[in-house]
Amino acid sequence: MANFSLKVNGKTQEVDVDPSTPMLWVLRDHLKLVGTKFGCGIAQCGACTVHLGDNAVRSCQLPVSAVGEQSITTIEGLSENGDHPVQKAWLEEDVYQCGYCQAGQIMNASAFLKRNPNPTDVEIEDAMNGNICRCGTYTRIKKAIKNASNISNA
Amino acid sequence: MTLIKTTYNRRSFLKSSSLAGGGMILGFSWLASCKPTPEQVSNIPKEWFDINSFLKIGDNGMVTIMSPNPEIGQNVKTSMPMIVADELGVDWKNVIVEQAPLNTDIFQRQLAGGSQSIRAGWSGLRMAGATARHMLVAAAAEAWQVPASEITVKAGVISHNGSDKSASFGEMASKAATMSVPEEVTLKETSDFDIIGTDKRNVDGPNIVTGKPLFGIDIQEEGMMIAMIVHPPAFGMTYKSMDAEAVKSMPGIKNVFPIDVYPEGIERQWSDGGAIDKLVAIVGETTWQCMQAKKALNVEWEKTSPLESTAGHDEALTKLLNTTSKEPARKDGNVASAFKKADKVIERTYSAPFLAHNTMEPMNFYADVTAERALFNGPIQTPEFLEKTLASRLDMPVEKIDIKMSRMGGGFGRRLYGTFGVEAAVISQHMQAPIKLVYTREDDMTQGTYRPTYKVKYKAGLDKDGNLIAWHVKGAGSNDDLLFENRFPAGAVDNYLAEKFSLETNVTTGAWRAPRSNFVAGAEQAFLDEVAEAAGKDPIEFRLELFDRAIKAPVGDPEKNDYDPSRYAGVLKLVKEKSGWDGSQKNGAARGVSAYYCHNSYVAQVLDLSTDTKSPKVTKVWCAVDCGIVINPMAAKNQIEGGIIDGIGHATYSEMTFENGIPQHKNFDTYRLIRHKEAPKEIETYFVDNGIDPTGLGEPSLPPIIGALANALYKATGQRHYNQPFITEKSVIG
Numbered sequence: 043m044a045n046f047s048l049k050v051n052g053k054t055q056e057v058d059v060d061p062s063t064p065m066l067w068v069l070r071d072h073l074k075l076v077g078t079k080f081g082c083g084i085a086q087c088g089a090c091t092v093h094l095g096d097n098a099v100r101s102c103q104l105p106v107s108a109v110g111e112q113s114i115t116t117i118e119g120l121s122e123n124g125d126h127p128v129q130k131a132w133l134e135e136d137v138y139q140c141g142y143c144q145a146g147q148i149m150n151a152s153a154f155l156k157r158n159p160n161p162t163d164v165e166i167e168d169a170m171n172g173n174i175c176r177c178g179t180y181t182r183i184k185k186a187i188k189n190a191s192n193i194s195n196a
Numbered sequence: 197m198t199l200i201k202t203t204y205n206r207r208s209f210l211k212s213s214s215l216a217g218g219g220m221i222l223g224f225s226w227l228a229s230c231k232p233t234p235e236q237v238s239n240i241p242k243e244w245f246d247i248n249s250f251l252k253i254g255d256n257g258m259v260t261i262m263s264p265n266p267e268i269g270q271n272v273k274t275s276m277p278m279i280v281a282d283e284l285g286v287d288w289k290n291v292i293v294e295q296a297p298l299n300t301d302i303f304q305r306q307l308a309g310g311s312q313s314i315r316a317g318w319s320g321l322r323m324a325g326a327t328a329r330h331m332l333v334a335a336a337a338e339a340w341q342v343p344a345s346e347i348t349v350k351a352g353v354i355s356h357n358g359s360d361k362s363a364s365f366g367e368m369a370s371k372a373a374t375m376s377v378p379e380e381v382t383l384k385e386t387s388d389f390d391i392i393g394t395d396k397r398n399v400d401g402p403n404i405v406t407g408k409p410l411f412g413i414d415i416q417e418e419g420m421m422i423a424m425i426v427h428p429p430a431f432g433m434t435y436k437s438m439d440a441e442a443v444k445s446m447p448g449i450k451n452v453f454p455i456d457v458y459p460e461g462i463e464r465q466w467s468d469g470g471a472i473d474k475l476v477a478i479v480g481e482t483t484w485q486c487m488q489a490k491k492a493l494n495v496e497w498e499k500t501s502p503l504e505s506t507a508g509h510d511e512a513l514t515k516l517l518n519t520t521s522k523e524p525a526r527k528d529g530n531v532a533s534a535f536k537k538a539d540k541v542i543e544r545t546y547s548a549p550f551l552a553h554n555t556m557e558p559m560n561f562y563a564d565v566t567a568e569r570a571l572f573n574g575p576i577q578t579p580e581f582l583e584k585t586l587a588s589r590l591d592m593p594v595e596k597i598d599i600k601m602s603r604m605g606g607g608f609g610r611r612l613y614g615t616f617g618v619e620a621a622v623i624s625q626h627m628q629a630p631i632k633l634v635y636t637r638e639d640d641m642t643q644g645t646y647r648p649t650y651k652v653k654y655k656a657g658l659d660k661d662g663n664l665i666a667w668h669v670k671g672a673g674s675n676d677d678l679l680f681e682n683r684f685p686a687g688a689v690d691n692y693l694a695e696k697f698s699l700e701t702n703v704t705t706g707a708w709r710a711p712r713s714n715f716v717a718g719a720e721q722a723f724l725d726e727v728a729e730a731a732g733k734d735p736i737e738f739r740l741e742l743f744d745r746a747i748k749a750p751v752g753d754p755e756k757n758d759y760d761p762s763r764y765a766g767v768l769k770l771v772k773e774k775s776g777w778d779g780s781q782k783n784g785a786a787r788g789v790s791a792y793y794c795h796n797s798y799v800a801q802v803l804d805l806s807t808d809t810k811s812p813k814v815t816k817v818w819c820a821v822d823c824g825i826v827i828n829p830m831a832a833k834n835q836i837e838g839g840i841i842d843g844i845g846h847a848t849y850s851e852m853t854f855e856n857g858i859p860q861h862k863n864f865d866t867y868r869l870i871r872h873k874e875a876p877k878e879i880e881t882y883f884v885d886n887g888i889d890p891t892g893l894g895e896p897s898l899p900p901i902i903g904a905l906a907n908a909l910y911k912a913t914g915q916r917h918y919n920q921p922f923i924t925e926k927s928v929i930g
Contacts, residue, residue, distance in 0.1 A: 067482060067484040076414040136398055143556045144404055177842070
């Protein structure tokens with residue numbers, strides 16, 4: 043066990059955990075931030091996507107010891123009032139069915155749009171390919187990302 | 197005007213006057229779930245009035261509607277309350293939706309499965325709303341001393357036609373709650389619906405996009421520990437022994453012990469299918485600690501039955517299809533003599549593998565069992581059945597068992613089998629503490645209750661004019677006999693024979709989104725395409741001819757035919773029109789068509805594949821649906837789109853195989869699910885507007901799309917595809 047001081051959603055939080063513990067479980071079990079989801083545990087489904095700095099990463103493969111000074115943003119901290127352009131676009135398109143994978147989809151899409159504010163369809167598909175949705179909401183996700191890029195650029 | 201008796205489950209209409217304490221509780225839960233604006237906070241009702249068990253009205257007119265059925269992503273938490281709200285006559289923006297707890301005394305069929313929630317709930321939900329409306333009207337009539345017949349209700353306002361008297365629901369709620377329950381109520385005309393048939397966004401949307409704890413796996417309770425299981429590595433094996441001492445002393449680990457989940461004498465329900473009777477439980481402080489312990493633990497297993505392999509299953513199914521059943525499932529005319537007379541005879545065999553459900557939220561359940569009572573919370577499609585098994589396993593009356601239903605991160609049939617709930621109960625009882633059982637993805641994917649593996653052989657005879665004169669189908673599956681013998685084309689062909697067989701295996705199987713239909717529709721619709729081609733006919737015209745036959749001169753007892761040929765033909769004609777189908781390949785795209793009826797709804801689809809790239813891509817799907825009245829078009833289309841993408845994905849990429857009883861895929865690195873790049877670029881959905889009572893949508897769009905895909909692949913590649921997943925036949929899509 044070791045002490046780590048983490049910057050999560052703009053707040054500094056202390057945890058005492060085994061250094062190998064993935065951020066996914068630090069967030070869910072220790073910090074009670076359960077918006078980040080467990081899907082596969084091997085970085086294949088994207089349900090656990092969070093931002094490390096400005097980059098979308100799979101928190102199930104990110105040991106707490108590797109985070110250091112970098113800031114972590116989870117779905118709970120993406121916006122203060124749930125009004126990030128990507129969240130608004132998701133609501134507008136009524137994207138979700140079961141909803142379980144959507145936090146990961148939203149975190150991946152928001153990091154992607156920051157890098158590429160005017161993506162083509164192919165760029166969206168490439169960027170989102172690591173996020174599985176078992177309900178099959180892919181066409182709505184793509185539409186929502188396009189809408190979000192318009193919202194951000196408006 | 198429809199008058200209906202309110203005797204339908206009379207206990208549901210409990211009367212009650214003001215509930216100050218209850219009001220506060222509801223107020224808080226509303227705050228927690230909806231993140232209200234400051235203006236809404238000031239509008240929180242001081243008093244809530246129970247009108248009936250489905251709804252409560254606040255003194256400010258806010259209406260809370262209980263959503264009775266489990267939510268697995270089929271959106272019933274929005275659509276079922278819409279039905280109540282429309283009959284009640286409330287403005288949708290003043291409705292708060294809450295998930296009802298399991299209470300079989302009050303609510304009927306609290307189950308998610310078979311695409312039946314809306315169909316089964318329709319009358320009861322309408323009556324609940326209409327009863328409350330009648331009581332509000334009766335209260336106003338008494339207060340104003342006017343006849344009830346002169347009172348109208350609209351958007352939460354009660355008005356007297358002959359005067360300027362009016363009152364909001366909130367003002368009349370306390371009086372309405374004291375009125376007697378009417379013996380009969382008038383339902384709205386369908387043409388007067390103002391909520392049903394309009395787009396309403398998912399009531400949980402704001403919670404989903406902000407990551408609120410909605411799902412079973414998100415449950416956190418005081419003093420709760422994490423539990424995991426270790427199950428046998430192969431079907432045909434069971435627990436023998438283990439040396440857990442070293443693992444017990446790992447950090448955070450509280451206990452490691454074998455559990456007898458289903459000892460002898462336990463009364464099992466159908467929902468206990470796929471149960472693994474003996475397991476090892478690991479209980480610890482955190483999930484990661486349990487995962488580490490799971491890796492370190494050495495368990496010895498022993499063989500109890502044959503260790504099966506995919507090659508063996510395949511061989512056994514082929515063998516079954518080469519036998520003759522003693523009693524055919526259906527027989528019209530004489531196929532043997534018709535085949536002799538036929539100008540052309542075509543015979544083809546189709547197959548599909550086992551499939552895992554792979555809900556994105558792995559199985560999990562919260563349990564807190566003491567000697568006095570047992571509390572549960574989690575994702576379950578069949579809470580009523582789970583409660584019965586728990587009562588037997590814990591030797592406790594159902595009154596002492598309380599099950600809350602969390603939102604589910606997908607169902608697809610997997611959470612019909614609540615054995616994980618029983619496991620959680622046994623672990624909590626052993627620990628004498630609250631626990632949350634969580635499966636890893638590997639536990640989840642290798643646990644069983646798979647979609648069965650199937651094979652089906654079709655043989656069709658055509659006369660010299662290209663008319664279908666004989667149809668012989670033989671179907672077989674693992675622990676399942678596949679066929680619906682009275683579905684199309686039964687009733688549309690003079691000589692018809694259906695034989696079905698079941699192969700007993702120890703690989704456990706269960707319902708998987710659109711059971712049986714999820715394979716047989718694609719096979720049948722691909723075969724029909726080939727038969728139409730042999731007949732030299734357009735595939736849509738060929739099908740329409742058959743429906744015409746079933747309408748005008750059905751073969752056999754028309755009551756027995758399990759479909760309405762007119763509605764079937766209706767969706768085909770609609771999709772033909774919308775897709776501009778003329779038998780040609782539009783804009784260089786390869787087109788396929790398909791139609792199927794299951795779960796009481798009719799679906800026809802046209803699918804376009806692009807042929808200008810190295811691997812074909814699904815560019816567009818047109819879908820025509822007849823499910824009667826559409827409650828919430830925006831959400832209905834979402835179900836249709838999801839079923840289409842799900843069907844394309846599983847038919848193309850997914851399979852579960854076995855070697856010596858061991859599942860060969862354990863996670864998404866080798867078990868392939870459809871991803872963004874491979875999904876259709878565009879889906880257009882059209883509904884038949886016929887005012888018929890609504891039927892389900894969670895499943896019906898999946899089965900036929902596999903046929904449309906196979907037929908388009910043939911146009912694109914020149915190859916027919918007989919064996920799923922299609923990717924093994926070298927057609928890479930996307």
